[in-house]
Amino acid sequence: MPDTPALLLVGGTGFVGGYFASALEAAFPAHRRVLLSRESDEAIPRGWEVGKADLLDPQSVENLVAALRPQVVVHLAAQSHVVSDAEATWRVNFGGTFALASSVARHAPEGVFFFSSSGEVYGRSFKDGVATEETVPRPQNAYASSKLAAEGMLSDVLPATKRLIVTRSFNHTGPGQDERFVLPTFAAQIARIEAGQIPPVMRVGNLSAERDFLHVADVVDAYVRLLTHPEPESRVLVNVSSGHAYRIEALLELLRKASKRPFEVEIDPARLRPSDIPRAVGDSARLMQLTGWAPKRPIEEILEELLEWWRGRLAHPTPQA
Template structure:
């Protein structure tokens, strides 16, 4: 096995464009303030880490915000925004979330905690998926009802709840749902639980999120999986073969930064929103092959693509076409980070991780 080589890479014109796009996107971020005390569940998750940093820019730093991590707190980052107090919490443990909500008295709750892997829910993890996604949500709902019935609660659901309904074409929030895996079914059940059990005084926002990715996402998800394999091949740690599943499936992808801006836009508009359920998506599905091609265009070596039957899901929906019109009309939100920037960020992150594992620089 060859050793990784340290390279110095000069930015190509396209990379400079990506940098300019990122500057434009940062300028477009809302500067409005988010009043009140915030509590975030699942704070150790991929999407929560950049969310906490973004929230720190718009909340009162002295309000006493809380970030909930796993039962042992092992998923808490070394550095947390100073305005957030970390708390370890077993969401399904008796009384754990009730005690924290009762003590913190949050005005705004972002409920992100979940078992969010479809593949894990299909391969022996169904019981855990239901425990966290439904029972954990039930315990949170009971705590909100008991202690902060007038709070705003944003629940992170998924477009997976539509399932087989996507066979009829483009879907908005009024479409029937037909979830096809334990993850999606548990999320749909949690939506119903919140709608049925929270008091009318609670401002509930359900966000059905499309596929979103970015730096820090686990390699079990499709785009980081591609990027991890490419980074390992470039470093000489794997043969030049990239193993893939169904590349013809059409999916709607967003950068995690765009998802965060959508969540903030909904929270800012919470008192005046006309609905409770919102799709967060670009509205422009693409074949997964297209995103892989964009990533391979940045690879530093020739790579063979090989279909791996183990990566093919029998329940794959050919095309996921989500209508985000309600979100756009009521908040003015639009996605701002390009797909080219998305794949660039993911690949850079996996190259960095691979370089750290080998103790060598990969030039980034």
């Protein structure tokens, strides 16, 4: 229907997108919901239609946005692993975001543009303490630098008539997250040790770091609240964080206690990520004041759910296409 408002979700087939797509369907039932996809064989959530485009092909993005004229744009897509190839990271995180933003500015200047940035942008400033939105960003890798640059670009390129919401999201996890991330790799290794698939040795990186963790469902709840909150400001920037520092070694010990088989712990140099930030924590008071949001899932529940999910995945592996 021509008068039906449209919502465009970019990055909806990723880890967070899988959770967010369902929440958006519930929050925007009257919208035409379109998920940008470059692959015809990607799994598309029920209740969504495909909008064929590739962020690295600006003309395809232009064509899709011009045809759809989305009132709501939700942009989650990113080269997300911090040790990814720097050039590819900048192409996706900045170049792809610029292609989307410039098309939206021309063809859909009204409504809302939601951009998922990262707490990684604070970088070296974590040495000064807990990061608030007023903390000066000092990124330390291509992922964080490209995210910060995209934030500034969006503020410039999008017209004031397009409300811009930027979330600096801290670590979040849950069932389905890639094993390259620390908590899923712990849970996956334990499940394999229990199943007898690998020797009883946990291979780890730096265990002394302290990090801020949330459950992905709590992050999605924050995102939906921001999108549906009647905030009159045209530019909104918030941290999405727990406000708590969890030592990686302590989280591993909680998982060790839940393991059905004992195991040794061995440092794997390949898993050591170059960083001199011992503690990274975010303050989400602004988000809480603005929307009433608060995280609901304690870290113990998060870890238990991760481990059970990996146990189930090994017991019932997904058939390969």
